[in-house]
Amino acid sequence: MTISLPSLLILIVIAAVCGAIGKAIAGSARGGLIVSIALGFVGAVLGPWVAGKLDLPEPFMVDIGGHPFPILWSIIGAALFVAIIHLISRRR
Numbered sequence: 001m002t003i004s005l006p007s008l009l010i011l012i013v014i015a016a017v018c019g020a021i022g023k024a025i026a027g028s029a030r031g032g033l034i035v036s037i038a039l040g041f042v043g044a045v046l047g048p049w050v051a052g053k054l055d056l057p058e059p060f061m062v063d064i065g066g067h068p069f070p071i072l073w074s075i076i077g078a079a080l081f082v083a084i085i086h087l088i089s090r091r092r
Contacts, residue, residue: 006063007065014062014069015040022078039078040067
């Protein structure tokens with residue numbers, strides 16, 4: 001599996017945007033660009049996995065350099081991941 005540098009940069013930007021949106025939906029203001037990128041990629045793994053378990057389709061998939069990236073499920077997965085992290089690390 002190879003990907004060109006421009007495709008990788010576009011993929012990172014899209015992951016950052018998806019992560020930032022997911023972070024905003026979950027109500028988190030912590031973290032910066034690197035956290036948003038990581039959340040976008042975690043969401044891109046977690047979101048489609050949840051969708052597959054629930055037999056839900058991917059309504060908005062973007063093809064970047066021959067590699068599909070699930071936009072909607074990445075956002076939902078990132079929001080879900082942030083919500084889980086908040087539940088686990090809740091301060092009393």
